[in-house]
Amino acid sequence: NSDISDLNKPTVPSNRVSQIMRYGFPGLDNIRAFDDYVLSYDRRNRTAHWVFEHLNRDNTKHNDNVSRDKCEFFEDDSVHEYFRAKNSDYKKSGYDRGHLAAAANHRHSDSAMQQTFVLSNMAPQVGKGFNRDAWAMLEKYVRSLTKHFVNVYVCTGPLYLPRYENDGKLYVKYEVIGKNNVAVPTHFYKIVACEDKNGQIELLSFVMPNQPLPDNLQLNAYLVPLDTIERASGFLFFDKLPRNLVKRINGKKT
Amino acid sequence: NSDISDLNKPTVPSNRVSQIMRYGFPGLDNIRAFDDYVLSYDRRNRTAHWVFEHLNRDNTKHNDNVSRDKCEFFEDDSVHEYFRAKNSDYKKSGYDRGHLAAAANHRHSDSAMQQTFVLSNMAPQVGKGFNRDAWAMLEKYVRSLTKHFVNVYVCTGPLYLPRYENDGKLYVKYEVIGKNNVAVPTHFYKIVACEDKNGQIELLSFVMPNQPLPDNLQLNAYLVPLDTIERASGFLFFDKLPRNLVKRINGKKT
Ligand SMILES: [Mg+2]
Ligand SMILES: [Mg+2]
Numbered sequence: 096n097s098d099i100s101d102l103n104k105p106t107v108p109s110n111r112v113s114q115i116m117r118y119g120f121p122g123l124d125n126i127r128a129f130d131d132y133v134l135s136y137d138r139r140n141r142t143a144h145w146v147f148e149h150l151n152r153d154n155t156k157h158n159d160n161v162s163r164d165k166c167e168f169f170e171d172d173s174v175h176e177y178f179r180a181k182n183s184d185y186k187k188s189g190y191d192r193g194h195l196a197a198a199a200n201h202r203h204s205d206s207a208m209q210q211t212f213v214l215s216n217m218a219p220q221v222g223k224g225f226n227r228d229a230w231a232m233l234e235k236y237v238r239s240l241t242k243h244f245v246n247v248y249v250c251t252g253p254l255y256l257p258r259y260e261n262d263g264k265l266y267v268k269y270e271v272i273g274k275n276n277v278a279v280p281t282h283f284y285k286i287v288a289c290e291d292k293n294g295q296i297e298l299l300s301f302v303m304p305n306q307p308l309p310d311n312l313q314l315n316a317y318l319v320p321l322d323t324i325e326r327a328s329g330f331l332f333f334d335k336l337p338r339n340l341v342k343r344i345n346g347k348k349t
Numbered sequence: 350n351s352d353i354s355d356l357n358k359p360t361v362p363s364n365r366v367s368q369i370m371r372y373g374f375p376g377l378d379n380i381r382a383f384d385d386y387v388l389s390y391d392r393r394n395r396t397a398h399w400v401f402e403h404l405n406r407d408n409t410k411h412n413d414n415v416s417r418d419k420c421e422f423f424e425d426d427s428v429h430e431y432f433r434a435k436n437s438d439y440k441k442s443g444y445d446r447g448h449l450a451a452a453a454n455h456r457h458s459d460s461a462m463q464q465t466f467v468l469s470n471m472a473p474q475v476g477k478g479f480n481r482d483a484w485a486m487l488e489k490y491v492r493s494l495t496k497h498f499v500n501v502y503v504c505t506g507p508l509y510l511p512r513y514e515n516d517g518k519l520y521v522k523y524e525v526i527g528k529n530n531v532a533v534p535t536h537f538y539k540i541v542a543c544e545d546k547n548g549q550i551e552l553l554s555f556v557m558p559n560q561p562l563p564d565n566l567q568l569n570a571y572l573v574p575l576d577t578i579e580r581a582s583g584f585l586f587f588d589k590l591p592r593n594l595v596k597r598i599n600g601k602k603t
Contacts (some may be wrong), residue, residue, distance in 0.1 A: 104450065108587075122375070122378065122392075123377070123378070124378040124381075137583070138376075138583030138584070139509075139581075139582060139583030140583075148453075158425075176587065177576065177579055177580045177585075178580070178583055254392075257525045257530055264524055265524065265525050265526075265530065266522055266523065266524050266525070267521075267522070267523055267525055267532070268520055268521070268522040269520065269521055269522075270518055270519065270520050271519050271520065271521055272510045272519075276511055276519065278521070292369065322431065326431045326432070326530075327393075327429055328393060329391070329392030329393030329394075329432055330392070331431075
């Protein structure tokens with residue numbers, strides 16, 4: 096059926112998409128390909144399902160001519176207006192427009208950085224103590240991995256985790272903001288596959304709650320088994336990565 | 350990219366799929382095609398996004414040899430075990446395994462009816478007052494439309510609607526049951542496109558809360574504008590249906 100492939104066609108040259116998505120698509124729902132990252136949009140929650148980046152020493156290099164001060168958040172016109180997040184949804188919500196693909200990962204070019212400011216790449220994040228602090232530290236740490244590894248593949252997204260309530264039952268509960276009911280994720284995940292010069296892989300998978308976190312952050316404390324994220328999100332990550340290449344998972348030898 | 354089409358390929362002859370899906374796929378995520386209905390699976394919530402059926406006088410005809418007593422609920426092995434609902438998830442949950450594609454819509458053949466008992470076609474429904482009563486009445490009403498129309502296209506699915514809480518903020522909240530966290534939808538929708546012998550269409554779109562509803566049910570009271578369901582679900586329904594053919598929407602002339 097031709098419907099099935101048409102809607103999901105990448106919109107940029109497929110060679111960069113193939114590089115970024117080298118180890119498999121977590122899912123094929125509403126794919127958007129930008130110059131330097133690939134996104135799957137969750138039309139029900141008005142934020143991404145997942146965002147995929149491919150970092151290395153070159154493309155994360157600082158460029159004095161590129162600055163986020165020139166960038167402005169913009170709505171994603173490719174998303175039907177019924178499902179589109181707007182800047183007005185975030186206004187007075189108390190939440191930051193938090194990047195999933197981090198702006199600073201794309202500072203090699205104006206247009207690549209500008210493209211990270213599309214609202215499809217945002218999710219409502221607690222500002223102080225999270226987006227501007229703990230989460231930013233995690234982003235910085237992931238960027239720093241390009242010093243030690245040849246290729247760093249990063250998949251980032253929201254989670255909506257259940258909690259027990261007083262009645263002993265388990266509930267998923269999350270706020271939705273603005274006229275367009277943009278979902279406020281309870282948590283965010285970041286899964287990182289680091290490839291060394293011998294093609295060997297180290298996997299890291301983090302989950303952080305969307306709330307102010309302590310200053311004396313130990314990133315290790317937020318490592319979780321990959322399948323925890325997979326079960327909660329409904330996606331399989333890096334499923335085309337040959338498991339015999341994976342030498343470490345969350346710091347432990349395999 | 351060949352990945353994108355492979356995963357979503359229909360698994361039954363495409364002519365029946367094309368008939369059922371004649372007026373467009375609401376989405377292309379995790380499509381499962383059965384002999385007589387088509388389903389999109391929500392791997393995060395362990396139930397369907399939507400289920401599509403094509404009813405007419407012939408295929409809803411009663412067949413004495415077909416009985417739901419012979420049918421058993423079964424797990425969907427085509428779904429990865431991380432995302433699969435199990436019979437044990439429903440056990441002692443207090444909820445029925447509620448059909449989305451109704452069993453009685455497929456009583457022309459044993460195998461067609463049996464296929465509606467896959468757990469991917471189930472969602473946790475309140476039994477008394479809803480699955481066994483109000484919702485069953487709606488199903489029966491939709492079936493009865495085949496007496497007056499040549500083709501009846503039915504799309505059915507769950508909703509997770511937000512509500513205001515005491516803090517004045519809007520929250521989506523729903524229970525999840527069993528070890529696999531099967532989501533309990535807050536509401537269900539059913540959208541029906543009825544085609545008469547002249548090819549003219551009447552559209553009906555219902556939303557019912559997943560709770561016991563009064564006995565003296567007036568189905569009209571559950572009609573809602575189609576875009577309410579579209580915005581809440583993240584899908585566009587019947588988007589390939591030429592709007593000039595639609596003569597009535599929810600009982601009103603267009
Ligand atoms: Mg940020
Ligand atoms: Mg039922």
